[in-house]
Amino acid sequence: MNILKLTFCSIPDHDMGKANTLVLSMLLTVDSQRLSDKEEFDMLHLDELVGSIYGYGPFEIYTCGCGTAQCAGIWEDITVDQVGDNVLWNVPNPLITFIEGSTYDHFVFDRQQYRQAIHDGLDEAKSMILQHGGSCRVGPYGFTAGQLLQLTTIEPDAVIDRRPQPRHAHVCHGPVFVENRYIARVVKEEIAGRGSSHMWVEAWTGIHWTRETIPSIPMDTVYASKLAPVELLAEAGVPEEPFPFDYELPPLANNRSGIL
Structure with missing residues:
Protein backbone atom coordinates (compact mmCIF):
# COMPACT_ATOMS: atom_id res chain seq x y z
CA MET A 1 0.00 0.00 0.00
CA LEU A 151 -14.26 21.23 3.87
CA THR A 152 -15.05 17.90 5.52
CA THR A 153 -13.92 14.34 4.91
CA ILE A 154 -17.25 12.84 6.01
CA GLU A 155 -18.66 10.54 3.33
CA PRO A 156 -21.21 12.53 1.30
CA ASP A 157 -24.71 11.35 0.46
CA ALA A 158 -23.81 11.41 -3.24
CA VAL A 159 -20.24 10.68 -4.36
CA ILE A 160 -18.66 12.34 -7.39
CA ASP A 161 -18.73 10.03 -10.41
CA ARG A 162 -16.90 11.36 -13.47
CA ARG A 163 -16.16 8.05 -15.15
CA PRO A 164 -16.44 8.22 -18.96
CA GLN A 165 -20.02 7.68 -20.02
CA PRO A 166 -21.08 5.91 -23.23
CA ARG A 167 -21.53 8.20 -26.20
CA HIS A 168 -24.60 7.05 -28.11
CA ALA A 169 -25.38 8.11 -31.65
CA HIS A 170 -28.30 7.37 -33.95
CA VAL A 171 -29.58 8.42 -37.34
CA CYS A 172 -32.44 10.82 -36.73
CA HIS A 173 -33.17 11.65 -40.39
CA GLY A 174 -32.38 9.96 -43.67
CA PRO A 175 -30.88 8.59 -45.75
CA VAL A 176 -32.00 11.10 -48.38
CA PHE A 177 -30.97 12.13 -51.87
CA VAL A 178 -29.71 15.71 -51.99
CA GLU A 179 -29.98 17.39 -55.40
CA ASN A 180 -30.30 13.88 -56.89
CA ARG A 181 -26.54 13.46 -56.51
CA TYR A 182 -25.54 13.03 -52.89
CA ILE A 183 -26.90 10.60 -50.31
CA ALA A 184 -26.86 12.06 -46.83
CA ARG A 185 -28.22 11.48 -43.34
CA VAL A 186 -28.38 13.40 -40.05
CA VAL A 187 -26.79 11.76 -36.99
CA LYS A 188 -27.48 12.82 -33.40
CA GLU A 189 -25.08 12.06 -30.55
CA GLU A 190 -26.23 11.93 -26.94
CA ILE A 191 -23.77 11.72 -24.04
CA ALA A 192 -25.23 9.67 -21.19
CA GLY A 193 -25.47 11.44 -17.86
CA ARG A 194 -24.84 14.90 -19.33
CA GLY A 195 -28.18 15.65 -20.93
CA SER A 196 -26.30 17.11 -23.89
CA SER A 197 -26.37 16.26 -27.57
CA HIS A 198 -25.29 17.56 -30.94
CA MET A 199 -25.95 16.64 -34.56
CA TRP A 200 -24.04 16.48 -37.81
CA VAL A 201 -24.48 15.47 -41.43
CA GLU A 202 -22.86 12.38 -42.91
CA ALA A 203 -22.53 11.67 -46.63
CA TRP A 204 -22.32 8.31 -48.41
CA THR A 205 -19.00 7.96 -50.27
CA GLY A 206 -19.99 4.84 -52.16
CA ILE A 207 -18.14 2.71 -49.58
CA HIS A 208 -18.99 4.12 -46.15
CA TRP A 209 -20.57 7.05 -44.33
CA THR A 210 -18.32 10.00 -43.51
CA ARG A 211 -18.62 13.39 -41.83
CA GLU A 212 -16.02 14.78 -44.24
CA THR A 213 -18.59 15.76 -46.84
CA ILE A 214 -17.36 17.18 -50.14
CA PRO A 215 -19.08 19.45 -50.87
CA SER A 216 -20.41 20.25 -47.39
CA ILE A 217 -24.15 19.60 -47.20
CA PRO A 218 -26.13 21.96 -44.91
CA MET A 219 -28.24 20.18 -42.30
CA ASP A 220 -31.39 22.10 -43.22
CA THR A 221 -30.97 20.94 -46.83
CA VAL A 222 -30.94 17.32 -45.66
CA TYR A 223 -34.02 17.88 -43.50
CA ALA A 224 -35.82 19.44 -46.47
CA SER A 225 -35.05 16.47 -48.73
CA LYS A 226 -37.34 13.48 -49.05
CA LEU A 227 -36.36 10.06 -47.74
CA ALA A 228 -34.76 8.00 -50.50
CA PRO A 229 -36.66 4.87 -51.64
CA VAL A 230 -35.11 1.64 -50.40
CA GLU A 231 -34.65 0.28 -53.93
CA LEU A 232 -32.69 3.35 -55.04
CA LEU A 233 -30.47 3.15 -51.96
CA ALA A 234 -29.82 -0.51 -52.75
CA GLU A 235 -28.80 0.44 -56.29
CA ALA A 236 -26.37 2.99 -54.83
CA GLY A 237 -24.85 0.31 -52.58
CA VAL A 238 -26.06 1.79 -49.29
CA PRO A 239 -26.34 -1.07 -46.75
CA GLU A 240 -29.72 -1.76 -45.19
CA GLU A 241 -29.84 -0.58 -41.59
CA PRO A 242 -32.62 -0.56 -39.01
CA PHE A 243 -34.12 2.86 -38.34
CA PRO A 244 -32.96 4.48 -36.22
CA PHE A 245 -29.48 3.04 -36.69
CA ASP A 246 -27.62 3.05 -33.35
CA TYR A 247 -23.90 2.75 -32.69
CA GLU A 248 -21.42 3.45 -29.92
CA LEU A 249 -18.66 6.06 -30.02
CA PRO A 250 -15.44 5.95 -27.96
CA PRO A 251 -15.55 7.62 -24.51
CA LEU A 252 -14.38 11.21 -24.21
CA ALA A 253 -10.69 11.80 -23.54
CA ASN A 254 -9.45 12.36 -19.98
CA ASN A 255 -7.11 15.22 -20.83
CA ARG A 256 -7.41 18.82 -21.86
CA SER A 257 -5.59 18.42 -25.18
CA GLY A 258 -8.52 16.58 -26.76
CA ILE A 259 -6.34 13.56 -27.57
CA LEU A 260 -8.20 10.27 -27.23
Missing part, protein backbone atom coordinates in the same frame (compact mmCIF):
# COMPACT_ATOMS: atom_id res chain seq x y z
CA ASN A 2 1.10 3.55 -0.72
CA ILE A 3 0.94 6.21 1.99
CA LEU A 4 -0.53 9.67 1.39
CA LYS A 5 0.39 12.71 3.49
CA LEU A 6 -0.93 16.29 3.34
CA THR A 7 0.87 19.02 5.28
CA PHE A 8 0.69 22.82 5.49
CA CYS A 9 3.04 25.55 6.59
CA SER A 10 2.42 29.28 6.97
CA ILE A 11 4.63 32.11 5.77
CA PRO A 12 4.10 35.90 5.92
CA ASP A 13 2.27 37.34 2.92
CA HIS A 14 4.48 40.08 1.51
CA ASP A 15 2.35 40.44 -1.61
CA MET A 16 1.11 44.04 -1.97
CA GLY A 17 2.26 44.90 1.55
CA LYS A 18 -0.10 42.51 3.36
CA ALA A 19 2.27 41.98 6.29
CA ASN A 20 -0.53 40.91 8.64
CA THR A 21 -1.72 38.11 6.37
CA LEU A 22 -0.37 34.57 6.20
CA VAL A 23 -0.03 32.39 3.13
CA LEU A 24 -0.80 28.71 3.65
CA SER A 25 1.53 26.57 1.54
CA MET A 26 0.75 22.92 0.82
CA LEU A 27 2.76 19.75 0.37
CA LEU A 28 1.26 16.46 -0.84
CA THR A 29 3.45 13.37 -0.78
CA VAL A 30 3.09 9.71 -1.68
CA ASP A 31 5.47 7.49 0.29
CA SER A 32 7.27 10.67 1.42
CA GLN A 33 7.91 11.70 -2.21
CA ARG A 34 6.35 14.60 -4.09
CA LEU A 35 4.90 13.90 -7.53
CA SER A 36 6.38 17.14 -8.84
CA ASP A 37 9.19 19.31 -7.51
CA LYS A 38 9.09 22.11 -10.10
CA GLU A 39 8.00 24.51 -7.35
CA GLU A 40 8.91 24.72 -3.67
CA PHE A 41 5.32 23.90 -2.67
CA ASP A 42 2.34 22.20 -4.29
CA MET A 43 -0.75 24.04 -5.45
CA LEU A 44 -3.79 21.86 -4.88
CA HIS A 45 -7.51 22.02 -5.47
CA LEU A 46 -8.33 20.91 -1.93
CA ASP A 47 -12.01 20.38 -2.74
CA GLU A 48 -10.98 18.01 -5.55
CA LEU A 49 -8.66 16.14 -3.18
CA VAL A 50 -11.51 15.75 -0.67
CA GLY A 51 -13.87 14.60 -3.43
CA SER A 52 -11.39 11.91 -4.46
CA ILE A 53 -11.77 10.11 -1.10
CA TYR A 54 -14.97 8.47 -2.30
CA GLY A 55 -15.23 9.62 -5.93
CA TYR A 56 -14.55 8.09 -9.33
CA GLY A 57 -12.97 9.40 -12.51
CA PRO A 58 -10.68 12.36 -13.29
CA PHE A 59 -9.87 14.82 -10.49
CA GLU A 60 -7.92 18.05 -10.97
CA ILE A 61 -5.99 17.70 -7.72
CA TYR A 62 -2.88 19.59 -8.88
CA THR A 63 -3.25 23.03 -10.42
CA CYS A 64 -1.63 26.44 -10.86
CA GLY A 65 -1.88 29.34 -8.43
CA CYS A 66 -4.23 31.04 -10.88
CA GLY A 67 -6.61 28.07 -10.72
CA THR A 68 -6.00 26.91 -14.31
CA ALA A 69 -4.00 23.68 -14.37
CA GLN A 70 -2.78 24.15 -17.95
CA CYS A 71 -0.97 27.31 -16.88
CA ALA A 72 1.30 25.10 -14.75
CA GLY A 73 1.77 22.63 -17.61
CA ILE A 74 -0.67 20.07 -16.18
CA TRP A 75 -2.73 18.78 -19.10
CA GLU A 76 -4.19 15.60 -17.66
CA ASP A 77 -6.05 14.88 -14.44
CA ILE A 78 -5.37 12.14 -11.93
CA THR A 79 -7.85 9.32 -12.52
CA VAL A 80 -9.31 7.93 -9.29
CA ASP A 81 -11.04 4.60 -8.77
CA GLN A 82 -12.52 2.87 -5.73
CA VAL A 83 -11.97 -0.87 -5.32
CA GLY A 84 -13.14 -2.40 -2.05
CA ASP A 85 -11.51 -0.45 0.79
CA ASN A 86 -8.85 1.04 -1.48
CA VAL A 87 -8.43 4.29 -3.40
CA LEU A 88 -6.54 3.91 -6.67
CA TRP A 89 -4.65 6.66 -8.50
CA ASN A 90 -3.61 6.61 -12.15
CA VAL A 91 -1.14 9.50 -12.50
CA PRO A 92 0.44 10.73 -15.77
CA ASN A 93 4.22 10.66 -15.71
CA PRO A 94 5.45 13.33 -15.99
CA LEU A 95 2.63 15.07 -14.14
CA ILE A 96 3.66 18.45 -15.54
CA THR A 97 3.85 18.98 -19.33
CA PHE A 98 1.47 16.59 -21.07
CA ILE A 99 3.15 14.29 -23.58
CA GLU A 100 1.06 12.19 -25.94
CA GLY A 101 1.77 8.56 -25.18
CA SER A 102 3.28 9.33 -21.76
CA THR A 103 3.40 6.58 -19.15
CA TYR A 104 1.38 6.38 -15.96
CA ASP A 105 2.19 5.67 -12.33
CA HIS A 106 -0.29 3.63 -10.30
CA PHE A 107 -0.81 4.05 -6.56
CA VAL A 108 -3.03 2.09 -4.18
CA PHE A 109 -4.08 3.64 -0.85
CA ASP A 110 -6.02 2.23 2.05
CA ARG A 111 -9.10 4.47 2.10
CA GLN A 112 -9.02 4.90 5.88
CA GLN A 113 -5.38 6.06 5.81
CA TYR A 114 -6.10 8.24 2.75
CA ARG A 115 -9.10 9.89 4.41
CA GLN A 116 -7.27 10.34 7.72
CA ALA A 117 -4.26 11.94 6.02
CA ILE A 118 -6.49 14.50 4.29
CA HIS A 119 -8.49 15.03 7.50
CA ASP A 120 -5.32 15.64 9.56
CA GLY A 121 -3.88 18.00 6.94
CA LEU A 122 -7.08 20.04 6.78
CA ASP A 123 -7.27 20.17 10.59
CA GLU A 124 -3.73 21.56 10.64
CA ALA A 125 -4.66 24.23 8.08
CA LYS A 126 -7.89 25.13 9.88
CA SER A 127 -6.00 25.61 13.16
CA MET A 128 -3.56 28.00 11.45
CA ILE A 129 -6.44 29.99 9.96
CA LEU A 130 -8.30 30.27 13.27
CA GLN A 131 -5.16 31.15 15.23
CA HIS A 132 -4.55 34.02 12.83
CA GLY A 133 -8.09 35.32 12.99
CA GLY A 134 -8.96 34.13 9.50
CA SER A 135 -6.46 36.45 7.79
CA CYS A 136 -4.91 33.79 5.57
CA ARG A 137 -4.46 33.41 1.84
CA VAL A 138 -4.86 29.85 0.63
CA GLY A 139 -5.13 29.46 -3.12
CA PRO A 140 -5.54 28.68 -5.84
CA TYR A 141 -6.99 32.01 -6.95
CA GLY A 142 -10.64 32.23 -5.93
CA PHE A 143 -10.41 29.62 -3.17
CA THR A 144 -10.65 31.28 0.24
CA ALA A 145 -9.78 30.42 3.82
CA GLY A 146 -13.51 30.38 4.54
CA GLN A 147 -14.03 27.68 1.92
CA LEU A 148 -11.22 25.61 3.42
CA LEU A 149 -12.89 25.82 6.84
CA GLN A 150 -16.03 24.29 5.30
